[in-house]
Amino acid sequence: xxxxxxxxxxxxxxxxxxxxxxxxxxxxxGAICGAxxxxxxxxxxxxxxxxxxxxxxxxxxxxxxxxxxxxxFLATLGTQGLVTKALSWFGMDLVGAGFTISNFAGITVxxxxxxxxxxxxVTLPAFEGLRPTWREAAANLGxxxxxxxxxxxxxxxxxxxxxxxxxxxxxxxxAYATAYALSSGGARLIPVQIRFFxxxxxxxxxxxxxxxxxxxxxxxxxxxxxAYLLFRRxxxxxxx
Numbered sequence: 001x002x003x004x005x006x007x008x009x010x011x012x013x014x015x016x017x018x019x020x021x022x023x024x025x026x027x028x029x030g031a032i033c034g035a036x037x038x039x040x041x042x043x044x045x046x047x048x049x050x051x052x053x054x055x056x057x058x059x060x061x062x063x064x065x066x067x068x069x070x071x072x073f074l075a076t077l078g079t080q081g082l083v084t085k086a087l088s089w090f091g092m093d094l095v096g097a098g099f100t101i102s103n104f105a106g107i108t109v110x111x112x113x114x115x116x117x118x119x120x121x122v123t124l125p126a127f128e129g130l131r132p133t134w135r136e137a138a139a140n141l142g143x144x145x146x147x148x149x150x151x152x153x154x155x156x157x158x159x160x161x162x163x164x165x166x167x168x169x170x171x172x173x174x175a176y177a178t179a180y181a182l183s184s185g186g187a188r189l190i191p192v193q194i195r196f197f198x199x200x201x202x203x204x205x206x207x208x209x210x211x212x213x214x215x216x217x218x219x220x221x222x223x224x225x226x227a228y229l230l231f232r233r234x235x236x237x238x239x240x
Contacts, residue, residue: 003212012193012213019173019190020220022104026111027168033112034119034168035161041120042127055124058117065114070181073110077101102183110182111172118171119164126160126235163231170224173217190217 008016037054044050076083077094078101084094100106130153138148176191183192190213197210 003208004215007209007212007216015188015190015193018188022108023169023172026108026115026172027165030112030115030119030168031161031165034116034164035123037116038120038123038127058120061117062114062121065175066177067181069110069113070178073101107179107182110178111175115168115172119168122164122167123160126157130156159231160235163228163235166224166228166231170221174221
């Protein structure tokens with residue numbers, strides 16, 4: 001019990017809060033961008049294969065992570081990355097502005113690569129469940145597109161959107177390999193901290209701290225995923 005209390009005090013509590021903030025921000029941005037992408041794709045009717053191409057890419061991108069993703073972003077937005085150097089030619093110094101691929105903003109950007117496609121895959125069935133007859137009925141009654149989305153579309157999509165946000169939060173909260181590779185093991189994220197304590201190079205008497213942090217992480221994940229399942233069950237009633 002002492003290890004469980006210590007795991008949520010001092011610098012360890014700061015690591016939990018840092019991880020929660022990063023996960024919440026990447027989940028929020030991923031949910032917004034992913035939902036907008038889904039809405040845009042649903043409006044595309046021609047060419048017919050466009051939606052299938054986006055869905056296929058989303059399926060691949062949502063499952064890409066670890067060392068390959070970290071290397072790709074280091075080569076792109078790292079200190080010597082291609083985009084970083086290209087922007088410097090136009091007088092935009094990302095490093096000078098405080099952006100590095102291993103800090104809070106950098107890891108958030110990397111996480112969005114798989115968060116946005118995941119949100120697209122999660123919300124696509126819900127958007128497909130919006131029947132055209134509902135929009136037509138709203139238009140016949142004099143409702144503008146804004147009122148349709150406010151009173152019909154968004155209330156129906158709300159459980160799916162909230163569930164998607166929670167799923168993205170859990171996905172970011174448990175991510176390890178990508179953040180570890182970007183920071184060379186120096187990130188303040190809880191999964192990286194747990195590895196430090198469980199790899200055997202721990203301070204004497206702190207062996208149980210890694211297990212305690214993992215236990216708290218499991219508790220948070222169970223709560224988040226439990227809420228996600230409730231929202232998912234609510235959203236399935238509108239799916240075809």
